[in-house]
Amino acid sequence: MILDGKSVAEKTYSEIREKIEGMVSLPSLVLLCDEPDSSNKTYMKSIVKQGEKLGINVVIENTGEDPIAQVHRMNSDPSIAGVMIMHPLKNADEKSVLAALDPSKDLEGRTVSNLGGIVNDEEFFAPPTAEAVMEMLFQYDINPKGRDVTIVGRSNTVGKPLALLLLKKGVDATVTVCHSRSRDIAEKTFNSDIVVSAVGIAKFLKREMVRPGSIVIDVGINFLDGKLVGDVDYDEVSQIAAAITPVPGGVGSVTTALLFKHYLKSLERMGRIAR
Known part of the structure; x- marks a missing residue:
């Protein structure tokens, strides 16, 4: 039996579309990157494309002189529902940048809080x-x-x-x-x-x-x-x-779909849609 991820992903996308149908001014999903390699560029492009299909704004933002300050700004910005910090960051201390990210906006589940939370079923998001x-x-x-x-x-x-x-x-x-x-x-x-x-x-x-x-x-x-x-x-x-x-x-295919499902859960936590 071939385990087809595309059909599993489409089921998830259908659930997302149903939840956000008719909504306007949806918060963004931010991809924070730093000199991305070819594989990251391809991955980011696929996320942006899928976001367009769903009507979700995916923003690619490059790290500036103070990426930790950037992340703190995103944490408190209600127009941003989730952040992905693209690995690797070449010009910043990636661990410090991750440590600055609010676990409730860490859609990839890479923060210490989310990874450790899996043990006690207390994570906001798993990878x-x-x-x-x-x-x-x-x-x-x-x-x-x-x-x-x-x-x-x-x-x-x-x-x-x-x-x-x-x-x-x-x-x-x-x-x-x-x-x-x-x-x-x-x-x-x-x-x-x-x-x-x-x-x-x-x-x-x-x-x-x-x-x-x-x-x-x-x-x-x-x-x-x-x-x-x-x-x-x-x-x-x-x-x-x-x-x-x-x-x-x-x-x-399922990984990308679950990333957007995490975005949906973030909207629920923000009170933008019903749980």
Whole structure:
């Protein structure tokens, strides 16, 4: 089974359209950047384009001489519902800029408050890519309860928060997180019911690393010979996996949709729309 992220994303967009239909003067979503690389430029362009489709103003703002002051201004500005601080910031201390951001406007869930809040179900927002993996499992009725899940990658935007989301009561997965210093990664992935790859290496996950009948979630975004590919050797692994996400059209599509869902939640908290 191919786990189609586009259909999951469209369901989310439909819910958003229904909520904001007829509204005027919607608050903006700001993308704060600093000499963005090509991948960030592409991502920002896709967010702006999707915002236009939804009628949501997405503003790209470059960091100035005092990005922390910029963020403080955004925190108190009622015309801004959410802020994304594009990684990496090359001319500013990114940790300090993130620390200045109000967690209730941190749509990417990157602040310490939001990341730590996942442990106690107190976050305003979880990182949308980690959430997108959970949404894909939920929408396709894949219950991780009691299953062995191996996540390859320990980033703050995917691996670590995803592990916490999978460990929550009611989800109850058994989670292994692998990274560049892990031993016998292939053995761990092969012995798993669900494998999530988020390492950013094209075709990292090979057929021999996956047990037949397992579920494979590809979070990778890589360019190989000018073509967008994931972390999974899709042509090979798709022959034996029970379910697999494609790249493009998989987790990435849902990630962007959930970013706008977070924007919607921010509007609710601001009292602009009913919960």
